[in-house]
Amino acid sequence: MGIVKSIFQRDASGDDTGNEKQVLTVNRYPQYQISDPSPSTNAHIERLRAKANDHRQQYRDLSGRAKEAYETGYKAAAHTLSQQAHANKKDMEDANREAVDLLIQQQQESINQGEVDLHGFYVDEAIDCVRDVLNQHRQGDLSARHQLTIITGKGLHSTDGVAKIRPAVIGYLMKHKYTYTLSPGVITVDLQTDARPRPAGNEQECCVIC
Structure with missing residues (x-):
């Protein structure tokens, strides 16, 4: 569960x-x-x-x-x-x-409104949370939203300054064929399509932050 x-x-x-x-x-x-x-x-x-x-x-x-x-x-x-x-x-x-x-x-109210902040989570917990929130939105159990904003942060406080949660979340979204866009510290997931994800945004920024 x-x-x-x-x-x-x-x-x-x-x-x-x-x-x-x-x-x-x-x-x-x-x-x-x-x-x-x-x-x-x-x-x-x-x-x-x-x-x-x-x-x-x-x-x-x-x-x-x-x-x-x-x-x-x-x-x-x-x-x-x-x-x-x-x-x-x-x-x-x-x-x-x-x-x-x-x-x-x-952050229950924020989740209901289509935003989840993963600061304070461990990697496995963050993936579980993203999975469950996405499932709740897709099943219509939460307020109807066209997108989900996932705040991952830039990994500045991670060991050696290497982000762990952000690339793990991106990997999960790719595996499950969500469409999403990237911006510094944030991933925005399109809840209206199951098309193969095509990351949008500055490619150089993605390489540095992801």
Whole structure:
């Protein structure tokens, strides 16, 4: 199930009209939970990302120890360490999923109006989000729009200044034959045609930014 479906299923009062669990109403991490989405939401997202990173490091450490224990014949210990590693992996995924829910909820109205901002997403999350928003628009579940504006940024804050989300999104749009145009930090998708995409815009700019 797509990452944004549970958000789109909620009605104006915040109630969930489907079977999806409302992440924001479940106090799974009381030491991190903030009761009302507000300007402090960004700080909450950062804490969730930090929590996920801690669990990722624990997962890697425990996985390595489990492998070492197994190779040296301590299979019972290896099994225990492996279980602990997978528990940390699940906690990592849960924290990241909650962060994504918050990122999407922040811009729900903008998404309804045909604009999605991918700042703060990891690459896989960004692709999932784009896929689900495009599907929602095509199915008519969101406000009728002729185009979707995807804000990818220029990758200036990426590792080594190399954009990751922008080329990944372009690759997804090409694979699924969307028509789109490029401009600095933005991709505009034509929702009226399924023709093979023909990027428009300055070709030199595309080479530098994509």
